[in-house]
Amino acid sequence: MNNDIKEVLYSKEQIAEVTKKLGKQITKDFEGKNPLVVCVLKGAVMFTTDIIREIDTYLELDFMDVSSYGEGTESSGEVKIIKDLDTSVTGRDVLIVEDIIDTGRTLQRLVELFKHRNAKSVKICTLLDKPERRVEGVKPDYVGFEVPNEFVVGYGLDFAGRYRNLGYVGILKPEVYEG
Numbered sequence: 001m002n003n004d005i006k007e008v009l010y011s012k013e014q015i016a017e018v019t020k021k022l023g024k025q026i027t028k029d030f031e032g033k034n035p036l037v038v039c040v041l042k043g044a045v046m047f048t049t050d051i052i053r054e055i056d057t058y059l060e061l062d063f064m065d066v067s068s069y070g071e072g073t074e075s076s077g078e079v080k081i082i083k084d085l086d087t088s089v090t091g092r093d094v095l096i097v098e099d100i101i102d103t104g105r106t107l108q109r110l111v112e113l114f115k116h117r118n119a120k121s122v123k124i125c126t127l128l129d130k131p132e133r134r135v136e137g138v139k140p141d142y143v144g145f146e147v148p149n150e151f152v153v154g155y156g157l158d159f160a161g162r163y164r165n166l167g168y169v170g171i172l173k174p175e176v177y178e179g
């Protein structure tokens with residue numbers, strides 16, 4: 001599996017360090033707010049479980065399963081909701097946790113949905129931001145790293161369902177997805 005990686009972008013240690021830093025910031029900003037943390041499955045599962053342990057406020061956790069990439073490296077353009085939240089967002093301070101913002105379609109859809117459901121506030125925390133590919137105007141409130149316009153995998157991020165279990169984030173060799 002490691003042989004399929006062209007370059008390691010962020011090591012386990014770098015991810016842990018930035019997660020701690022973001023957790024501290026979020027702790028400060030959400031003090032006394034009891035936010036509803038929304039983990040966007042499946043990519044954000046590792047980042048979410050790590051960052052919530054760095055946030056020192058009361059919070060609640062829920063999961064939403066959303067998908068638009070299927071087996072490829074390009075967004076299908078259609079954001080499918082596979083599993084909705086169990087919790088109502090009405091009147092809640094929502095913090096969406098994502099692994100990556102690429103075109104921005106996934107988050108645009110979620111932010112619109114939560115606002116429509118009358119969330120009190122909606123904030124976004126993403127480990128990775130790939131601003132070069134943006135087609136929607138969403139802006140994250142908390143960002144770990146800006147990534148170049150390459151298909152990245154690891155630490156939750158997949159290609160065709162694989163590589164989520166890498167501890168680091170790396171660039172996939174193009175020959176892996178080109179066939």
Ligand SMILES: O=P(O)(O)OC[C@H]1O[C@H](OP(=O)(O)OP(=O)(O)O)[C@H](O)[C@@H]1O
Pocket residue numbers: 040041042043044066067068069070075098099100101102103104105106107158
């Ligand atoms: O900004 P966008 O272009 O919308 O891309 C970002 C989204 O795409 C990936 O999810 P995917 O749809 O592959 O589902 P997964 O998390 O289950 O892998 C990733 O985890 C983000 O949720």
Ligand code: HPA
Pocket residue numbers: 069100102150151152153157158159
């Ligand atoms: O670069 C990426 N890697 C994995 N999944 C993704 N979903 C959007 N962009 C990416």
Ligand SMILES: [Mg+2]
Pocket residue numbers: 043069157158
């Ligand atoms: Mg994915």
